[in-house]
Amino acid sequence: MNSVTIPKATVARLPLYLHALEILAAEGTCTVSSEMLARRVNVNAAKVRKDLSFLGTHGVRGVGYDSSELGTRIREALGLTRDFGVVIVGIGNLGAALANYDGFGEQRFHIVGLYDADPGTIGSKVGDLVVRDVRHMPADIAENNVEIGIIATPAAVAQEVATQLEQCGVRSILNFAQTVLQVEQADVRRVDLSTELQILGYYLRHDQS
């Protein structure tokens, strides 16, 4: 839609700006400066301005950005103008925690399905959804127009689930399993506790962020 492509690094920061902005707006701030945002997101003010410039945003020199308009612009850029269906596969401790996650706020991501393969888990209720047999997943996805899949299964089956998700047409995958997924086209983001800890471990000794 939007003509210019936004650099990956910028895309990754837009949600942070948006969140900072929502907090400021809730506090009644109408105008924000790049400096103000920078402090809250822990980056350089020049970087904020350059990032925002990719949105074709127009702040006002000498004044700053209108916080509500800027919020709208960022939401548009991120595509947060419509709703997204999300499924979670693997309802163990982590999957259940993610299902209960309330951090979406007024966001547009809606969890519409929870799946597991364990008969002991299937049928149990998490939040206001009932865990269904993973074998129902393909049909459900097609029916509900699901676009994002979250994998919270054991590593051993994560790849299989990913392949299946992709076959169902899911193009975006958030992977919490300790595996690097091999996919055809899908966009995968990986979140792994043990990886993060190991990275932190390195910087414990080689200290200079």
Added chain:
Amino acid sequence: MNSVTIPKATVARLPLYLHALEILAAEGTCTVSSEMLARRVNVNAAKVRKDLSFLGTHGVRGVGYDSSELGTRIREALGLTRDFGVVIVGIGNLGAALANYDGFGEQRFHIVGLYDADPGTIGSKVGDLVVRDVRHMPADIAENNVEIGIIATPAAVAQEVATQLEQCGVRSILNFAQTVLQVEQADVRRVDLSTELQILGYYLRHDQS
């Protein structure tokens, strides 16, 4: 310790190489090529070699890397030659899930304390630890030589917890709360579901990974 500083991007990949290596080793592979690792980690083979060259590693031309020696080298580089004490603050759904996380395998990260502020949660047992009042945290940290703190509290109190952790001498923080923490010196890594979903959302429309 190790003379040369390793680029951040490389550090972030080392845990992936290590994990791939452990799987290969478990399968009985003694020698691995950069190409083999590259496939499993979804990166370029040249990048693998360049990354490993920072470790001063010596593979054997025409042959590859000795998988057990390479594993040792990576572990040394990451500092995984000793144990790390970890505490988790905020034992809600997510905190409890993290406490039960078994993905550490034979890793050296040991969760030695769980803390919460809610009287209803304090005293409950998660895994084989009992959740303690967060007010005991400073004393416990000093006593047990804790180096890493995981924050899984509501966003509203995350900053306060971070400040307290830092005052207790914790220099590494893994932040699951929806906030950007302001810290003095500590190294912070942030993991947030809603941010990840928003990034995925962007690429759903602007598709070309």
Added chain:
DNA sequence: TTCGGATTGTGAATTCGGTCACAATCCCCA
């Protein structure tokens, strides 16, 4: 109406990370 302080937007410079290509080296086999 003019001046000063504040803040944006952006070209230019710089740093960082990724990719390519190839010489150097090794093992194995004939």
Added chain:
DNA sequence: TGGGGATTGTGACCGAATTCACAATCCGAA
């Protein structure tokens, strides 16, 4: 003993991301 296939290590290039610095612009006050 020599040659061929395989694979590493790395210099050179390329592109992305960050930072710098400053002209352009705006608001408000005198």
